[in-house]
Amino acid sequence: MTDRGRLALLIAAHVLIGLMYLWATPVFEAPDEGYHTAVIRWIAQGRGLPVQQVDAEQDYAQEGSQPPLYYLLGAGLTAWVDTADWDQVYVKNPRSRIGIPGTTHNVNDYRQPVEPPPLTGTRLKVYALRVFSLALSAATLALAYVLVRRVVPADRQPLVWLTLALVAFxxxxxxxxxxxxxxxxxxxxxTGGLILILDAARAERLGIRQLSGLGVVLGLAALSKISGLMLWPVAALALVWARWRGHRGGGPPKKTAARACLLPIAFDLLTTFLFAALVCGWWYLRNWLLYGDPLGLNAMIAIAGPRVIGLGELITSEWYGFYLSFWAIFGAFTILPSPWVQWFFHALSVWALAGLAVVAWRSRRRLTFDCLLLSVFCLLTLLGVIRWTMQTPASQGRLMFGAIVPLSLGLAAGLLALAPERWGRGVAWSLGGLLAGVAAIIPVADIAPQYTPPPVLSEADLPAELRPVHARIGDGIELVGYTADDTPRQPGEVQAVTLYWRALAPMDQDYVLALVLLGRGAQGAGQIDTWPGGGRLPTSQWRPGAFYADPYDLPIDETATTPTRLRLSVSAWVGAPDQRLPVRLPDGSQSLAAVFPVGRAAETQPAAPQPAVRDGSTFEGGLRLLGYDAHWDGRALNVTFYWQTAQAVPADYTLFLHVLNTAGEQVGQADGPPLDGDWPTSAWLPGQAVADRRVVTLPADLAGEGCVLRLGWYDPATGARLAAFQPDGTPWPEAAVILERGLTP
Incomplete structure (x- = not known):
């Protein structure tokens, strides 16, 4: 197959896989896609170029500050599309987890339809613009081939094709x-600019046609994005080199030769950048007149959100996200690929960087000027990205893609450097095929499923293990019930819960769910505020009468007090969290939330108890009293009992605790479930000790006297006591343990 045929095949594969990404990603869910589309729509409506006003919110947000070439082309190509439905499609998800890679919910930055919508209006415009972008990407590949062939010797074909594969896939x-x-x-x-820059650096003579062509492309790059200006100093370096090389005639420059080349250098620079300024200068002049800043960055940063961060902190805290987003972070910086994909690119990167170090060592004395120019461009691009991300949060490796071709060339050189030269062809094509395969799997396995809404269920589809709730939230929502994983969790882990909803009536608003895990003392132990379906099931799109399964992994705060039973508080609000919908419970009462048990959080590192007084009494069902501590605080007796069970306890029992004086009369009582009900006996873990503190305030006339404790367990449903046994197995009378030691005030 000829090189032209291979290139056509590579571009076709790139476009085909690109269409898979286009299909897998819902409208506006690529980075800032809604903002970019809003700029194009603004221009297509005949409003001219956006004028940024920091205190006026616009759909295009900070992207209205971008150079306009892409938007002008996009507006011209899609002006025929009617976007009257814009306000129905361009709806932001207020709970989006934008910028949190790997989030388990609210990966979507915008409201997405639950059922497939027709390809019309705004959606048609977005897909048409995506096809336009994909055409630009295919054209970039064609130019990448030209650029790489300019740099790579003819006998190193594997390097050419591996570079193109790294770009394409x-x-x-x-x-x-x-x-x-x-x-x-x-x-x-x-990429086009780099080709012309290399040609200029090699030229024996530079004419007006070549200089003007280079200037026009430099201007177009600067009209595409501000980072296109990074080509300008590289072009200047190439022009100076070309004249200097021509005047020195291969030997060291003499003073006369140096003076003689100054005028031609000035002419070349002036001509090139004059044409560049004619193409793009009007835009930067406009920025200066409007914002007092030729780049317009002051307004852009103010809208995007400014920040101040040191270089060291930037590198240490954000390098990994920057690196991984060069390869694979999707959505609104929310979706990570499968772990094996991440490991694949980790291995590929380490291999390439190790090989690149070898290449750098071998070439330390014979670095070509072409490679120097490409390296300078990559370095300037990196410095520009660093400068930008130190002013506003934007640490994404994709911002290096203006230099994607020279970067991929370096990676390819590193990958081939560690393999024997005779294996080069096999390594290049094998890695290229592997890259294409991995790239084709990602949209199907990792991207599309993240946006798939929960399916519509019927009542017959509800699981048999469903725990009923039947709480009515507002007029349109019924929380039918839930399922939960009762496996003990620890702080920092997640509690799995699936809620089952029924739509009672059509709803015209998108309600936000407040899902709050309650731990010890009803204190918050984790919370998610979200649209139903983890952001994928907005209530305005529910079908009346339909049931929906809504799974969540609720995070348990690392600071949550343990052990504790976990309860879930479910409520809904609109507008603001304090505007909650009323919740009608099955008994007819009204509340602001439905609350029910969903799991348990155990101690991370339970310590072996060391009670001051050891006991050893046991109760039926496997409960054992290990011992207790007691101390007086005025008239209050504070007692901490240490319990343990040898097996799972089948029910929630209540502890009765009676305080008797020396005459055997009851003078105090502290009945109740363990830990005030936050760690009921059914939640206890076999072998793990439980410390249960009780406080009994006693009469003043007991001061100075001793006392006796009588305690035991009973079933609150029947009042029946559990049988109690002394350490030697003898039954305790009346199923009550008597404790006397260590209780004197």
């Missing part, structure tokens, strides 16, 4: 390439 490149994003035009113009 980088999952993040495919994801952005199939989205509405001006990065796609930047990649094209940057």
């Amino acid at each position: 980088n999952p993040m490149m495919l994801f952005i390439g199939a989205s509405v994003n001006n990065d796609n035009l930047l990649r094209l113009t940057s």
